Amino acid sequence: MVKVTVCGAAGGIGQPLSLLLKLNPKIDELALFDVVNVPGVGADLSHICSNSTTSSHLPSAKEDKTALADSLKNSDLVIIPAGVPRKPGMTRDDLFNINASIVQGLAQGIAETCPDAFVLIISNPVNSTVPIVAETLKKNNVFNPKKLFGVTTLDIVRANTFISQLFPKESKPTDFNINVIGGHSGETIVPLYSLGNSKQYLDKLSEEQQKELIHRVQFGGDEVVQAKNGAGSATLSMAYAGYKLAESILKALDTPNVVECTFLNLDSSIKGASEAKKLVGNLDFFSLPVKLGKSGIEEVQYEILDKISDNEKKLLEVAVDQLSKNIEKGVSFVKK
Ligand SMILES: NC(=O)C1=CN([C@@H]2O[C@H](COP(=O)(O)OP(=O)(O)OC[C@H]3O[C@@H](n4cnc5c(N)ncnc54)[C@H](O)[C@@H]3O)[C@@H](O)[C@H]2O)C=CC1
Numbered sequence: 001m002v003k004v005t006v007c008g009a010a011g012g013i014g015q016p017l018s019l020l021l022k023l024n025p026k027i028d029e030l031a032l033f034d035v036v037n038v039p040g041v042g043a044d045l046s047h048i049c050s051n052s053t054t055s056s057h058l059p060s061a062k063e064d065k066t067a068l069a070d071s072l073k074n075s076d077l078v079i080i081p082a083g084v085p086r087k088p089g090m091t092r093d094d095l096f097n098i099n100a101s102i103v104q105g106l107a108q109g110i111a112e113t114c115p116d117a118f119v120l121i122i123s124n125p126v127n128s129t130v131p132i133v134a135e136t137l138k139k140n141n142v143f144n145p146k147k148l149f150g151v152t153t154l155d156i157v158r159a160n161t162f163i164s165q166l167f168p169k170e171s172k173p174t175d176f177n178i179n180v181i182g183g184h185s186g187e188t189i190v191p192l193y194s195l196g197n198s199k200q201y202l203d204k205l206s207e208e209q210q211k212e213l214i215h216r217v218q219f220g221g222d223e224v225v226q227a228k229n230g231a232g233s234a235t236l237s238m239a240y241a242g243y244k245l246a247e248s249i250l251k252a253l254d255t256p257n258v259v260e261c262t263f264l265n266l267d268s269s270i271k272g273a274s275e276a277k278k279l280v281g282n283l284d285f286f287s288l289p290v291k292l293g294k295s296g297i298e299e300v301q302y303e304i305l306d307k308i309s310d311n312e313k314k315l316l317e318v319a320v321d322q323l324s325k326n327i328e329k330g331v332s333f334v335k336k
């Protein structure tokens, strides 16, 4: 029996993400939690003739903790797209004040009800909300770094799409699986186009075009925020990306060699994490390709950092500097 819980299930990301999860044959039970509108979303999804069951959980009042606990009970995988999205002119960090407490509250619920679950954090600013979840779980003595994932998959999705758009005759987006490392905001996002099959295309671009491509990946979120013009940020592409990571985590339960990039805690209990940490300015959190297995993150593929280009090394330096501040902000929010 596999149970998946979505916290923030009635939102712009939560709804399409829940739809995709409802269609996954590996999932037996889908629990939807939100502070508004979730009974309607649940009723709607429950009519789909896939084999999973659907339940909806709406708190009856602000203090009601039972709805969250019921949604999390026996959950194997929890995905969190709860919180406010950006409007034009805002940075992801501007969301910290509201989303930090929302994520902390949900992490506390996880610590109390399903501490062994895989936890996937979508809520922004990811660079800070993931440390918040880690610290909250640590406070409750239930932290397992192998099971905490900051979702940066949308950056990979964009990196694949954007390079292919530059070579429409020679390539398709599905030809690529670009590693995107670092964090999930602006210059902390570092796409590694110099590795693998994208290198041959990167080499065909002028220095200026390469810069533009990298900038587009780093600031791809802004394109959607501006196009939505006040009505939020990426939801459909994000649902696809979040689903892709969840699907891989479930796939890795019975299939070897599943690799995904994720923003993880570089804890020494994970193979390769100490080596990675030394190469990324001693940061405690960083997005890197990881090998997934039954117990979650089995190995960090830190070797990739030795192979990156000189330009990518420069981008990495900028990313490390910004990330350290974002991480510290999340950690101290819980410690205070
Ligand atoms: N990691 C990534 O790549 C991306 C992250 N995001 C982030 O995802 C978050 C959600 O975005 P949208 O779905 O567009 O926003 P939205 O406003 O459409 O939906 C958010 C949902 O969270 C719910 N919510 C608020 N407080 C809650 C709580 N305490 N417990 C459970 N649910 C709660 C709201 O009721 C709402 O239904 C934002 O922070 C956004 O910045 C968005 C796109 C990409």
Ligand SMILES: O=C([O-])CC(=O)C(=O)O
Pocket (backbone or CB within 6 Å): 085, 086, 092, 124, 154, 220, 221, 222, 224, 225, 233, 234
């Ligand atoms: O840009 C935003 O605020 C939402 C997000 O994280 C993304 O689309 O990458």
